[in-house]
Amino acid sequence: MTSLTDLSLTEMKAGLAARMFSAVELVQAHLDAMAANRHLNAFIVETPELALAQARAVDDGSRTGPLAGIPLGIKDLFATQGVQTTAASAILKGFVPRYESGVTANLLRDGAVFLGKLNMDEFAMGSSNETSAFGRVISPWKARGSDAELVPGGSSGGSAAAVAARLCAGATGTDTGGSIRQPAAFVGIAGIKPTYGRASRWGTIAFASSLDQAGPMARSVADCAHLLTSMCGFDPRDSTSLDLPVPDFAAGLTGSMKGKRVGIPAEYRLDGMDAEIAALWDAGIAWLRSEGAEIVSVALPHTRFALPTYYIVAPAEASSNLARYDGVRYGQRITPPGGNVHDMYAATRAAGFGKEVKRRIMIGTYVLSAGYYDAYYTQAQRVRTLIARDFELAFQKCDVLLTPTAPSPAFAFGAKTDPIAMYLNDVFTVPASLAGLPAMSVPAGLSASGLPLGLQIIGRPLDEGGVLDAGLAIERAAGFTARP
């Protein structure tokens, strides 16, 4: 038998149901893999005792559900009752929530086993996992003929590295501007961000509330579908949660593209686009056409304004959301000798936040400040309306959009020191985030250097099923079997 950690989540479900192995055996195999791969720094906290107790409850029949016994990693952005939750920030070191986030509560309800908390960019601000206060996460992948350590992408880099290295069957991620899709592409796994409002934001540490969405990361489209079904659902505690039924995404998955129209946005073919990325995109177009889809050209004319819009809206919301870290109610506190409460706030936040987080809070504070609000923030929200309208018009001509996920394969640590160069990594993922649309990345090939590349599918609001079907069609046609 192949190693238990090599099974897909779908195969684990079947194996557990057929009693080919116990939940304890399955979980122990993953705990062993975690112990053997600590150099990746994927986990901030490991919870082996909790995981084994949950697995024993599955084996004795007291813990049931569609995900019973499935070992998952949880991004450290989700509050987990009784287990330290920090968003990979020094300011929250030692914070142990007394409550469970909506998304993780749904997974626990369905019987999933939690292995621990996954490393990430601090407060989900980053595309390379270099901003974590707990040290960078290292990708399990290496370029052919090179020993250089590579970034796993970000911000859900711990989730990406752990799933790719077979340390867990799947993981939770969150996506504000591409934080599920870009790391999934960098490590050769699948990941989907559902429509804004599908997954509860309650108990998920807020970055930019109008953009933040949770979603699963796993090694196949079907595995993502199982996790997505469990993670989504109405939560009255989140004012933007959608009160709509959640389909069984795994049961509905067909991979059929017959009669579907696939839109190709001309504006995504950037000047100077990496030839490998362009070739992969063309291959994806050919695969979907041969599966029976009609390929149509669409226009998304405001695409080039998406990144600057995002880098106004997201920091603005972050500066407001992160105001809560004041050293009073939770987390770290620094009081200078003889300092008053204002000195305490400023010293606590200076010591507790990393460079990128401070930069974004300050940008956000500036664009929201008196005299600049209309020129920056209101203008950005108007452009956001135009970006969303572009998608609406495109979806009159097609059912899903196909694009690359990222402009390059994974890069080395320290390769992008200029903040804007780092921001440009999200050029293909940010527009769908601004419009709240479901979008996924599927591994589709390898670069000449032997590193994974992903293709992105963007769907209409609430059409996660259509996105997953196109994802499955790409997955089947690409036959991606490479592993780190």
Add this chain to the structure above:
Amino acid sequence: MSVDSETVRKIARLARIAVTDDEVPGLTEQLNGILGWIEQLGEVDTSGVEPMASVMPGALRWRADAVTDGGIAEQVLANAPDATSGFFAVPKVIE
């Protein structure tokens, strides 16, 4: 628009983040780099375009004006850096 070191100090003060004199020049340069880049949004003609309020259409829900929890002061205070007698404690506010 570009920011000078005085504006950077003011932003830091508004954001309640202490910055040292050594940090100001670097921050000024970085913030100006980012602000210069996002300024391209000014090119877009947005006359007659409403600012986006919500990506998903529909009005916000109402909820019953009812007490749904309470009596968990101990849990609320459990992560406080300093809590005494059922309250959050902070350094002196008024001299």
